[in-house]
Amino acid sequence: MEEARRDIREAIEQHVQVLLDHGQAIPQDDKLVHVEELTVGIP
Secondary structure, eight states: OOHHHHHHHHHHHHHHHHHHHTOOOOOOOOOOSSSSOOOOOOO
């Protein structure tokens, strides 16, 4: 389970970095349902 969390966290961090690199906004949606919480660092 921890490996899956690590992989998900890494994928999200990479996606956020690509958005930032291209000057795009980081999407935020108040309607998202949180099933599992992860801590993701945003540069």
